Amino acid sequence: FTSRPFYKRLDRTLQHYLRSAELLFTFAKKRFSVELSDKLFSGLVTARRALSIFQHHDGVTGTAKDPVVLDYGNKMQDALVKCWKIIESATEALLSSGESDKEGEGAALVV
Numbered sequence: 001f002t003s004r005p006f007y008k009r010l011d012r013t014l015q016h017y018l019r020s021a022e023l024l025f026t027f028a029k030k031r032f033s034v035e036l037s038d039k040l041f042s043g044l045v046t047a048r049r050a051l052s053i054f055q056h057h058d059g060v061t062g063t064a065k066d067p068v069v070l071d072y073g074n075k076m077q078d079a080l081v082k083c084w085k086i087i088e089s090a091t092e093a094l095l096s097s098g099e100s101d102k103e104g105e106g107a108a109l110v111v
Contacts, residue, residue: 003062007073011054014076017083018047024090032093040086047079 022044054072058064064072 004069007054007059007069007076010073010076010080011051011060014047014051014080014083017080017087018044018051021047021083021086021090024087024094028090028093037089040089043082043086047082050075050079 025040025044050072054060054076058068059072
């Protein structure tokens with residue numbers, strides 16, 4: 001963790017938010033019969049790709065050139081913003097009292 005600690009921290013932060021976004025998206029999609037936006041799912045895919053590109057080998061080991069690392073950082077920052085939006089949308093859907101609830105089959109949200 002001595003080379004490029006900022007990006008490694010960003011990597012771990014994105015990993016945590018991505019997992020949270022995946023879980024909340026799944027709970028919301030299971031609970032409601034209406035489909036969550038394909039745009040939200042696309043955001044999950046984009047975030048997964050950004051994380052996997054950085055974790056491949058050059059990003060984590062610190063051997064990538066500066067312009068490449070900046071590109072990785074920008075992609076991870078964009079992915080982090082997408083994760084926040086997914087978390088916000090899924091949480092809003094779970095906390096709303098809509099009539100689209102699937103006959104009591106919803107997943108419990110523990111806060």
